[in-house]
Amino acid sequence: xxxxxxxxxxxxxxPLIRLQELSKELNTNIWGKLEAxxxxxxxxxxxxxYVVRCAEEKGYLKPGGxxxxxxxxxxxxxxxxVAALRGYKCIICTTTKISFEKKAVLEAYGAExxxxxxxxxxxxxxxxxxxxxxxxxxxxxxxxxxxxxxxxNVEAHYHSTGPELWKQTxxxxxxxxxxxxxxxxxxxxxxxxxxxxxxxxVLGVDAVGSVLTRYAREGVLDENDIRPYMLEGVGxxxxxxxxxxxxxxxxxxxxxKPSLLRARQLARTESxxxxxxxxxxxxxxxxxxxxxxxxxxxxxxxxxxGISYLSKLYSDAWMEENGFL
Ligand SMILES: Cc1ncc(COP(=O)(O)O)c(C=O)c1O
Numbered sequence: 001x002x003x004x005x006x007x008x009x010x011x012x013x014x015p016l017i018r019l020q021e022l023s024k025e026l027n028t029n030i031w032g033k034l035e036a037x038x039x040x041x042x043x044x045x046x047x048x049x050y051v052v053r054c055a056e057e058k059g060y061l062k063p064g065g066x067x068x069x070x071x072x073x074x075x076x077x078x079x080x081x082v083a084a085l086r087g088y089k090c091i092i093c094t095t096t097k098i099s100f101e102k103k104a105v106l107e108a109y110g111a112e113x114x115x116x117x118x119x120x121x122x123x124x125x126x127x128x129x130x131x132x133x134x135x136x137x138x139x140x141x142x143x144x145x146x147x148x149x150x151x152x153n154v155e156a157h158y159h160s161t162g163p164e165l166w167k168q169t170x171x172x173x174x175x176x177x178x179x180x181x182x183x184x185x186x187x188x189x190x191x192x193x194x195x196x197x198x199x200x201x202v203l204g205v206d207a208v209g210s211v212l213t214r215y216a217r218e219g220v221l222d223e224n225d226i227r228p229y230m231l232e233g234v235g236x237x238x239x240x241x242x243x244x245x246x247x248x249x250x251x252x253x254x255x256x257k258p259s260l261l262r263a264r265q266l267a268r269t270e271s272x273x274x275x276x277x278x279x280x281x282x283x284x285x286x287x288x289x290x291x292x293x294x295x296x297x298x299x300x301x302x303x304x305x306g307i308s309y310l311s312k313l314y315s316d317a318w319m320e321e322n323g324f325l
Contacts, residue, residue, distance in 0.1 A: 162192025183243030210235025
């Protein structure tokens with residue numbers, strides 16, 4: 001039989017697609033890495049399967065155990081998918097920022113979802129970080145994935161996304177553009193790529209209202225920089241240890257509105273339905289456009305699928321209500 005033994009074997013080896021209109025408009029070569037092609041519709045499938053396998057191998061996770069995570073949604077979905085197949089219980093602590101669709105998918109995989117206030121500071125007992133940690137402490141045979149401080153998050157991309165991009169571009173890529181949330185995707189991939197060719201430029205895309213860019217540029221972590229924003233999965237109000245700043249050459253910050261409009265543009269010009277962070281990454285490409293030369297090969301990672309945002313980004317009513325149209 002030519003087939004897969006389980007859905008988990010379909011994770012990775014996602015397509016790299018030339019963004020034709022964008023390449024023409026920016027007079028260079030822009031390629032999108034389509035992470036929506038993973039079975040859980042995002043790049044987070046890569047870390048879920050890797051982290052759980054490592055926990056099993058090290059004996060931290062035993063049959064009947066519980067997987068706990070604090071996440072804005074995608075890591076939860078991927079963990080819920082892996083947990084369902086391997087027979088683990090899964091508890092996801094998330095924030096009120098989560099879309100209706102993302103929560104429904106977690107529940108479809110059988111996960112328990114705990115929604116925490118998005119305004120709660122990380123050390124507030126009501127924050128999604130604190131709730132997850134507390135649950136882990138009181139639940140026997142449980143693991144807390146803690147993706148913001150888990151080196152496996154970076155390693156997963158070092159071993160998969162990095163080598164895939166190197167192979168798919170035949171070692172010709174010149175720029176890698178990627179959103180930074182936990183930083184796992186950009187850091188692991190960039191580390192691998194720079195080991196192959198240190199001249200590859202890596203551009204981190206952050207949100208206006210996040211603390212990462214100032215920290216990268218000035219080494220300053222200032223809570224006064226924190227502002228609310230809509231983009232899911234982009235930027236942070238903490239400095240995760242999974243952001244390996246040494247592999248990121250530059251940071252750009254993007255606003256909600258242009259990012260969301262870029263995602264809509266991508267759907268209508270390239271027929272790729274990406275999430276808001278894909279739009280943010282594209283907006284980062286636009287901000288950086290003056291640095292690209294005609295024969296550059298620019299890879300932009302599109303982290304997840306737009307289908308999860310039909311009631312937000314792809315709803316005209318929601319866009320209008322929020323002043324984005
Ligand atoms: C939709 C989305 N885009 C981008 C990211 C950022 O990826 P990373 O956490 O690897 O930096 C995340 C992560 O939470 C995400 O959920």
